Amino acid sequence: MSRPRIDPRAARASHLVSTAGALRPRLDLGRTGPVSPTGRPRRDPRREMAVSRVSSDGRPRFDRSHQGSFEGLAPSNKTVVSPAPAAPKLRIVAEPAFLVFAIMEAPGGRLTRFDRQLLGAAHRLVGSSGEGAVAAIAFSPIADLGTAGADRSLIVEADGASASGRARLLRGLVESFAPRHVLFAEEGESADLARRLSVSMGEPILTDVEHLGPRQAIRATKGRMAEEVGEPPRLMTLGEDRAAPYGGETCGARTLAFSEEAAPIESDDAILSDEFIPGDPARLTLSETDFVVSAGNGVTDFDHFRKLAAALKGTPGASRVVCDAGLMPREAQVGASGTVLAGDCYLALGIAGAPQHLQGIAACEHVIAVNTDLHAAMIERAGLSIIQDAQLVMPALLKLLEERGS
Amino acid sequence: MKTVVLVSGARHPVSRRPALTRLEAQAASLAAKLGGTVRGLHAGPSDDQLREALGHGLGEADWLEIEDRVDPVPALIDHLKAAAPDIVIAGRRGEGTGDTGLVPYALAEALDMPIIADVVGVSPGAGSGTVSIEQALKKGARRRLVVQLPVLVTIHPLAPPPSPFAFAAARRGTIRHERIEATGLPTAKPSPFVERPYRARPKMMRQAGAGQAGEKAVLVGPTPEEAAERILAFLEDNGIRRYSA
Numbered sequence A: 001m002s003r004p005r006i007d008p009r010a011a012r013a014s015h016l017v018s019t020a021g022a023l024r025p026r027l028d029l030g031r032t033g034p035v036s037p038t039g040r041p042r043r044d045p046r047r048e049m050a051v052s053r054v055s056s057d058g059r060p061r062f063d064r065s066h067q068g069s070f071e072g073l074a075p076s077n078k079t080v081v082s083p084a085p086a087a088p089k090l091r092i093v094a095e096p097a098f099l100v101f102a103i104m105e106a107p108g109g110r111l112t113r114f115d116r117q118l119l120g121a122a123h124r125l126v127g128s129s130g131e132g133a134v135a136a137i138a139f140s141p142i143a144d145l146g147t148a149g150a151d152r153s154l155i156v157e158a159d160g161a162s163a164s165g166r167a168r169l170l171r172g173l174v175e176s177f178a179p180r181h182v183l184f185a186e187e188g189e190s191a192d193l194a195r196r197l198s199v200s201m202g203e204p205i206l207t208d209v210e211h212l213g214p215r216q217a218i219r220a221t222k223g224r225m226a227e228e229v230g231e232p233p234r235l236m237t238l239g240e241d242r243a244a245p246y247g248g249e250t251c252g253a254r255t256l257a258f259s260e261e262a263a264p265i266e267s268d269d270a271i272l273s274d275e276f277i278p279g280d281p282a283r284l285t286l287s288e289t290d291f292v293v294s295a296g297n298g299v300t301d302f303d304h305f306r307k308l309a310a311a312l313k314g315t316p317g318a319s320r321v322v323c324d325a326g327l328m329p330r331e332a333q334v335g336a337s338g339t340v341l342a343g344d345c346y347l348a349l350g351i352a353g354a355p356q357h358l359q360g361i362a363a364c365e366h367v368i369a370v371n372t373d374l375h376a377a378m379i380e381r382a383g384l385s386i387i388q389d390a391q392l393v394m395p396a397l398l399k400l401l402e403e404r405g406s
Numbered sequence B: 001m002k003t004v005v006l007v008s009g010a011r012h013p014v015s016r017r018p019a020l021t022r023l024e025a026q027a028a029s030l031a032a033k034l035g036g037t038v039r040g041l042h043a044g045p046s047d048d049q050l051r052e053a054l055g056h057g058l059g060e061a062d063w064l065e066i067e068d069r070v071d072p073v074p075a076l077i078d079h080l081k082a083a084a085p086d087i088v089i090a091g092r093r094g095e096g097t098g099d100t101g102l103v104p105y106a107l108a109e110a111l112d113m114p115i116i117a118d119v120v121g122v123s124p125g126a127g128s129g130t131v132s133i134e135q136a137l138k139k140g141a142r143r144r145l146v147v148q149l150p151v152l153v154t155i156h157p158l159a160p161p162p163s164p165f166a167f168a169a170a171r172r173g174t175i176r177h178e179r180i181e182a183t184g185l186p187t188a189k190p191s192p193f194v195e196r197p198y199r200a201r202p203k204m205m206r207q208a209g210a211g212q213a214g215e216k217a218v219l220v221g222p223t224p225e226e227a228a229e230r231i232l233a234f235l236e237d238n239g240i241r242r243y244s245a
């Protein structure tokens, strides 16, 4: 077997530094040379020496026992000062040239996935130039706006206001701040608010946008036979899962100052009474609820399971094995051939986590697994895993809930 | 009580033929259950959708015939001003036309009516001239509003399912036809957007645990009490539920 020969000219050429304008060719021998044709990295004796050098001042001293690996060792000096942990970078837009409003829903003061996507989309509209700023507008206080990507925040406490009252308030804000774009979620109250604003301001709106970039917005029309394309207009509603959430450095989330007179909160004369009825988790369908307590083949004590689901204020669900056995109704089946959940949280008791089952909980943000098997796929998926018998955990949970008096 | 059900010029998503949307069928059934005089209303080039709506419980309907390219909103406004209904019921989005869901809002603005979106139930209110409306919110919550008439409502998909289509009722129902000349009406505003054939764009994948702090806790063999504590703490910390009294 003959070893492939090294081409000295090619090796030399790879060390060549840019020769443009220079009279003499200049070489940088410190640069890592080419990998030899056998695929073995070539030895660099100078680097090896540099690596084994212990003291950098005065007389050079070398420690040859430190030659373990020379490959990819960048620092030539062994006494490297480890970089101080950098303070998390903060994106500050001091004097924004323009604003992009993102209207948050944030039920219970927490940003939803959709809210984060909206802020991500707003950042795409602002661009990375650092001229514009994303302003999060909300009607109740929210935590964590900075990490989610809000350069400015404007919280108008108008939780009790009617939809038309909010629309008037928002109109006041839009008129006084003149944002370049206002982004809404195409869902529930935001979708309603967007249309009210559009009609009352006489501004065109692009609804249920499927693609949003700084220069182009696209939405489906005519029952998905055609699409409308154009420059992003001022008012837009974004479809769910159409933009990535913001993933950059933490933003300032400074408060935007506004005067109450510019945006008065008025009540609606036509609405005589307004009563909020929270959803009853026990009677909700799986596709509607936000929290599912689910039983798998590892659960044998269904009396306790049903009591637990009720006490936790969750909707009962089950894996297919349990539904096939007739222990839970078919409507309770979670998974590919059951219901795909839209909720935030899933408590899996004795469920192995078959792929068909995991498909059903793909959208869940928080998963808790109770299983006796440490290597079950559900443990991999869960944010909190308890390796314990479900039959023991359920009564303990019930007892604890009783003690707390709920 | 006078109710008008708005019927759009929807098209079937597969066959592209004129068809009533499920939301409007739900609206028709809801209006029929509400009682009083109920009429359908459609402005557009054909009355096929209106015929179908008659089969879902509307007795009579008005068809304002306009050309395809003409904006139906002014014709609807003129008609509703004259008819002065107490309740106007519409679907929340069209299907197969513009699909923006803006028409009810434009009507409400022009007629100066309050509009309530995402309604799942309408029943006569306790006082005269009022109506009790149930609105669907997220996570299965509902809001019950008592509203002064007149009011415009849009229907949410969670409203009661439509009554089955009855062919005889569709034949029996009467449609009053009125032809509206386009000359008097403003044509639809030129759109700043270009229309082109649809290209499907996949939605973003939902990632497991996105938005979560990232740390995963695995407790091997805790005592049941400790496990229970941790589960409740996890639920409360992430704002899922509160369990204190």
Ligand SMILES: Cc1cc2nc3c(=O)[nH]c(=O)nc-3n(C[C@H](O)[C@H](O)[C@H](O)COP(=O)(O)OP(=O)(O)OC[C@H]3O[C@@H](n4cnc5c(N)ncnc54)[C@H](O)[C@@H]3O)c2cc1C
Residues within 6 Å of the ligand: A295, A296, A297, A298, A299, A318, A319, A320, A321, A322, A333, A334, A335, A336, A337, A338, A339, A349, A350, A351, A352, A353, A354, A355, A356, A357, A360, A370, A371, A372, A373, A376, A388, A389, A390, A391
């Ligand atoms: C076409 C097709 C479609 C399917 N669709 C679905 C679907 O929609 N939904 C669905 O769920 N399945 C579906 N399946 C079935 C799926 O493949 C699995 O068989 C099923 O999900 C397994 O359910 P399981 O995890 O409850 O049961 P097992 O796989 O039996 O798992 C039981 C788990 O409980 C644990 N365990 C046992 N005892 C205890 C204890 N005392 N305490 C705590 N943990 C304990 C075990 O360690 C194990 O991990 C489908 C299958 C096919 C072929």
